Amino acid sequence: MPNFSEAATLENGTDITIGKYDTLNSAAEYDLATALNYGQANGSPQMNRFVAEHTEIAHNPPYADWRSCLTVGSTGALEQALRMLCDKARCDAILTEEYSFSTAVETAMPLDVRVFGIEMDGEGLLPNKMDELLSTWDEPARGARKPHVLYTVPSGQNPTGATQGEQRRRDIYAVASKHDIYILEDEPYYFLQMPQYIPGQSGVVDKTQSVDDFLSSLIPSLLSLDTDGRVMRLDSFSKVVVPGSRLGWVTASAQMIERYTRHAEVANQGPSGFSQVVLHKLLDTTWGHEGYFRWLMHLRGEYTSRRNALLDACAEFLPKEVASWQAPRAGMFHWIKVDHAKHSGFVSGARSILDIEDEIFAKCIDKGVLVGRGSWFRAEHDKPPRDMFFRTTFAAATPENMREAIRRLGAAIREVYGMA
């Protein structure tokens, strides 16, 4: 839960109450007596209605029989989807970004589903590289069947912060259609799409934007482009309302959602009734769709300020001779490339990329700063990296602490590179 949510709550200040028999009294459509009893494995009709309406407003999927249903969170949803779509007995594999969300890779591994990474640029995975990989798939050499599933985080990807632009999404979708690939679109950061970064203008956020303008400003989701019914979108409240609810939702064709629900009945029986009734009261009864979108706009503004503060610090403290980056357009992660080829130990052949990465990481720890090592996030753990990266985040720390952390990261890099 973002620390700054408190401020917004205090501004409003209203108490929200939930009665035991509100429904019986017609005071509400959902109450504790319903929420805290046994329910359906796909969640309550009340909360399902809310997420379906929200999905229609935000994505309007271009086919008639799409459905949403609640999940126990996106990790659980991803595992259920992988168990539905992949089978170790058939040597199934999935595609993902070359640097990928580590929990997703770790979820596939115990299912014996192999993961293959696709090369990326600043806009995420490269469609032509995906096409090439699939067109030249060599099953015996790869030790896996040609993949039929893509797992992707299109906006503010963890760990790279990359956001696929609209054309990039259309191109990825076209490659998926060509090779009959089913897409798992994991979008926890979708609504944290930010305006362009302008150095030194930290904290400038347009508070006059309308909800319609906000929604039009968002890059279309893969779900909204899905004319084939080949996308399952995973949505989450973890990054924008509350991680501890263990409640999210998926959207896909009615056929997929029916299978997903049957699976949930014998895997987890759906999300907590406490979580459902609290979120329903907040999102549906209290805020409504407009209010929830306004909350997301508010959050997006807060994250923009934090991102800008982090980027200002990077410009001030990181050695540009070896460090380079792009301003993230969404999410909460910032990905910094450090040029290993400029390290004398690498040039002499004495040190590998992983050696140098390890030294910078350890030096940061010595200075009291934790950065994510790029190699932690490689989709193919056994493949040596071609470049060196570090992941930083603007999720939670104060601007002052971020500035100090980046100053120390800069000092660590300089020391390891023997710079003044």
Next chain:
Amino acid sequence: MPNFSEAATLENGTDITIGKYDTLNSAAEYDLATALNYGQANGSPQMNRFVAEHTEIAHNPPYADWRSCLTVGSTGALEQALRMLCDKARCDAILTEEYSFSTAVETAMPLDVRVFGIEMDGEGLLPNKMDELLSTWDEPARGARKPHVLYTVPSGQNPTGATQGEQRRRDIYAVASKHDIYILEDEPYYFLQMPQYIPGQSGVVDKTQSVDDFLSSLIPSLLSLDTDGRVMRLDSFSKVVVPGSRLGWVTASAQMIERYTRHAEVANQGPSGFSQVVLHKLLDTTWGHEGYFRWLMHLRGEYTSRRNALLDACAEFLPKEVASWQAPRAGMFHWIKVDHAKHSGFVSGARSILDIEDEIFAKCIDKGVLVGRGSWFRAEHDKPPRDMFFRTTFAAATPENMREAIRRLGAAIREVYGMA
């Protein structure tokens, strides 16, 4: 959630509050800021401490390195356990009672884990039958490896209401040791063990019993007999506090719990923080262990009154020429045998057990009463039943409604058997 919980709440009448930063202020050991953030997949330390203490008081497992951890409820826990213990590639199978909890059987099926039923009597599964089945296991004929897992509900079993006595439990454990069987002990009804049924003495419950006497009166759990470390116990709040929490716990050896936790990290990431903090505030901060045991004693009393009312109605209305039953000693289910061999259609060979069961079931529906057909609960769906049963429940209906329902069931049986 039992309907009568309301009364107990009103009696007490205290408001319970949870602050956002109680922990920071040292006002509490657990607060919303902690519970609603990301947590461990095995649940919060606070709630884990409570269930571990509760388990020690109630079961005191006889080895040192046992552990408990939270689950997303017992169905999810069972699925995780089956995925850890069984592999379809090895043709694994499990044993259970001949009539078993249908959700458990349905959880095993999509995992391609075969389920074999063990013959039962009024005290549940028969150890000598289990020994015989395992001693004479014929892998090719059975189409499955000799089972190494037993799934059992020792107290108030669903659907039969059978409760294993202490000697029965010791005998089952001995057979499990002999054949190296791992036991999944599913005990949602453990604390609903009731005093003996005395006809006409409905509603008489001893309210002066001490917590110690209550605990001593309970039949020892398989966990409490587990000198080998071969038991995983599944506990649930669904039948005694709130089904909608989707929160339970498992207890087993440290080795099993460590594997279970790793599994939860990529399957569901553990139970809802809302559920954890609400239950912690109620069970730990407000009630404490003694208060929780007193609540369970209160519930046990309520269920005893309901059971007695149902049994009184059975004695009054069911035709004893064909219907027979034992008074359940625990839980919320009552299992009624109806003698198919006394039906003229069966005697003439014109009707099967399933035909007659179907006719009684349909006749009850016509009369506005739903009873569970015994055949629904058969562990081996494809094996024709040897006897005919109906499951009734005293979980939720009022004594008046139960009486009327049993009157109609009696009438339905009489009509189908052509009795006056």
